[in-house]
Amino acid sequence: MFLLDRILPFIFSYIRPFIKWFLHVFTRLSELQRICYGARAGAPRCHQIERSLQQSKQPEIKTMLRELDEAGPYVTDRELLYFATHAVSVVGRVKHIKSNVHPDFGRLFGNCVTTIWGYKRLMHQVEQLRAEAYDSENLEHEQKLLELWKLLMPETPLTGRISKQWQEIGFQGDDPKTDFRGMGMLGLENLLYFARAYNDAAKHVLLHSMHPTLGYTYAIVGINLTALAVNLLRSGAAKTHFYNQVALHKQNFSTLEDFHKLYCYLFFEFDRFWMDSSPRNIMDFREVYQAFEITKLEALHNENTIFKTNLVVESV
Template sequence: MFILDRILPFIFSYIRPFIKWFLHAFTRLSELQRICYGARAGASRTSQVERSLTLSKRPQIQRLVLDLDGAAPYVNNEELLEFAPRAARIVMQAKRIKHNVHPDFARLLGTCVTSIWGYRRLMHQVEQLRAEKYDSDNLDHEEKLLRLWQLLMPETPLTGRVTKQWQDIGFQGDDPKTDF
């Protein structure tokens, strides 16, 4: 099984360009167009678009992916929505896709681009929150901890900040800060 896991991707990496060339020659559509027009909307299409963009050999698309990867963690929602038209413009230029012949392509690709880099931005934000250490001197952290108690045990008042009551909601000791 180990050999198959190593050999098949290696073989696929050499066969993929020929398959792409063959399909492009007969359909007159790029891989991204075939995905956007043929794959079911949602996660299936988005993951295929992500894979295609990541494996692209075109320098403009490689640069685009690097730029979006670098910017995604730090943009707001408005800026994230600007990724879609930019990506569509660059891909259509690199692949020589005419907008008047394929008017839906930019919209379909843009939806996937927004999902891909929106998800990457979310992963970055979650990782930042996960990496933040609990600080008992931070009033915001303490308020969140007390709010957690109030939401989980609304009928039971907390007798103190350090108490065995915390074990009732799954903390291991008397002081919940030791679990973080």
């Protein structure tokens, strides 16, 4: 089976040009056109478009891809939207696609281009935030940390910036800044977004984390889930969710807020998964965490998957 897995892609690389030629003669359409007209919007179409572009042997298309990749991480929203116009122009010229004969191609292909490079830009934005270290001398950082406490523990005043009270919401010691080292400000921004946007759900999860036998360290688990969300993004597994989300909500591209929402979904679902797993104690965390990660990876292998953040709880 291992040998077959290695041989089949090698064989396909040789016969692919003949398949493309035959289909082009038979349908009078380029591969990109066939994908745009035949594949469902969202992940199925974007995945195929991305693969087709990467496998292109056309020098002009290769140059275009390199230019978009180099500029992509740093562009504004307006500039990102221009990527579609540029890509449609280049592909139309290379593939001899006339807009008056195929009026829908530019829109369908352009939407995929914006979605694909929007994802790449999102990866850069997330990495920038992850690389930003928590700085206790930074007033904005400190204010966000204190806001997190107020949102999660509105009835309990914090006695001091350095306090054992932080352990009540799942930090390891008296000063939370040390717990953000791995995920930087991204870890705090994720926790804060969950507490802001889905306050009832966040407090519901926090309450579960305080369970006398099934409890866990809320903030530390939250930072671990930030790492999971980052890994899904980096590996490309999260493309399925984000590509489908863009298509479903008729967005142009994924945003940092969309990443925060994915995180909220993961946190809420992990809490449910943890409670259903009935762990003996916190020492079972790694095993449960890995099982949870596998369930999400398996879900993302289905091109119809989209994680919905309808985090509704009956009570907290």
